[in-house]
Amino acid sequence: MKELAPIITVVAVLAAVPLIVHSNTALNFLVVMLLIALAGQGWNVLGGYGGQYSFGHAAFFGTGAYTTAILQVRYGVNAWPGFAAGVGAGAVLGAVIGHLTFRAGLRGSYFALVTLAFAEVLRILASVAPITGAGVGTLIKLDLHASALQFQSRAVFYWVILALVAVSLLIAHALDRTRFGAWLVAIRENEDAAKALGVDTFTVKLGAMVISAAITAAAGCFYAQYFLFIDSGIAYGTRMSIEALLTPIIGGAGTVFGPLLGALVVKALSEGATWIAGDAPGLNLIVYGCVLVLVIAFAPRGLVGLVSAASDFLSSSKGKVAHG
């Protein structure tokens, strides 16, 4: 239990926020922040722990969102099983893409390219297929009841997404402590060496892809429930793919809290930019791009890495004083 203390503390503190903050704007900010933290945690499992950089995680986000929305609107399925189906659909898509790409031995830039291409194919299909509402998008009917997974109060939505984030933190934590996680990190560090030592790299990568896709799909399902609208640009657009990879890279790829920290920074910066320069198109993404380049330049291990480097530095300089 002791090693779970940081996760419990962080989640408990975040859970208490709506008790103090009642502003809808502030809660909305936090909900969206947790939403991209969740999408980012999905990317983190595959990219951060496994070193397989996907540039098309929107494929899973969008599939989750569309599955939930379409099941409810067109087939009258209840939102709760719809949500589960969305997560399942994301996982299946992850298994399919993972199977195809890893079987073909695609790595590095090739893997990034193919994931990008899959997201684009889905985006174009969703923008013309009648079932997704084509260019118009899909609107979920407003029905503010817990049975329809919609809530009158933003605070409840906030607790729902926080619960999902808490689960994703536990999954990341499990990667830090299980054999599967160790294999995954070994693949990131040196895939050929891992293979030579008997790690079944294909199965491990595939497993990571499925978990990763399911988490990001859950973020998509939540998006559909929260905003009640989805179109091909939101679901499969590059913006989501970028946010999913940006949050863990900024916060610290391959760390439990990286995506959460990164999401907070990304959201705060984009709000700040909007506040300073007005709501102009493209501005948020300019900020994202600059932050991405700056973080790689000055903090390649992300903010979490920066913090741990600072504490290492402090403790080692203390050590020197003690010995000297």
Place this chain on the structure above:
Amino acid sequence: MFTSAILIPAVVNGLMTGAVYALVALGLTLIYGVLHIINFAHGALLSAAMFAAFFAFRLLGLDPYVAIFLLAPLFFAFGYGLQRFVIGPVSHGDDRNMLLVTLGIAIIIENVLLYAFRADTRTIDLPYAFKTLDLGFTFLAIPRVVGFVAVFVVALVLWAFMSLTDTGKAIRAVAKEKLGAQLAGIDVGHIYALTFGLGTACVAIAACLLIPTYYVNPTVGDAFVLVAFTIVVLGGMGSVIGALLGGLLVGVVESFSGLYLGESLGQIGIFIVFIAVLLIRPTGLFGAKA
């Protein structure tokens, strides 16, 4: 239903479009062949170059074909600086970082264009834009023919540069064996930047060839670059001949899938080919090994 009266023009038009694709792909494959990175900023650079060609015409009254001689050196310098002072130092020599840095640059360029010029689509009017050439079996727009010829001239010049000059030899040496080249006294950082500059100059030339018949908006480059990625993968990463042949092939494929499937689904044809090639033969049709 589809007689030769429809099919032959489709092939010829596909070849014309394919030539410009090939030029964009040439820049990409050059950079990949030497630096071993996929330049995700390629599409954004193409958009930027098309805006430059657009404003060179609107503000300075420069004909796009004349603007080549201004924009190619300018974008060469820009690409050189980008690699030398941003991508190189920032990525600390790590491949995954390079991937992310070029992605970051792509996001910045594309959105600065969006911020500055909004999402409006712009075109220029040239007196010769709608003049056609009668081949007997089909008509071809003059600018497309000019583009087709220009691409082969550029490819020839590039080939001559690579095989006949000392700098070209140095570039090939770095592509083959970076460490060995460095030991032989070649400044690898300089060669990297030079190659990136050449790749960017290819994009600038492609932009000038496209602008007479195409439109420009901040994301126009994306469509081309995904096609260019496909071509580069199809032709084999780093292969110049592969990029040329791949470009022509993809142009024809697109022309056909547009004919049979319609405009937006025609684009999917390209992606499907792309994914299929990567999955089945990632070394490309002409590549030796990955």
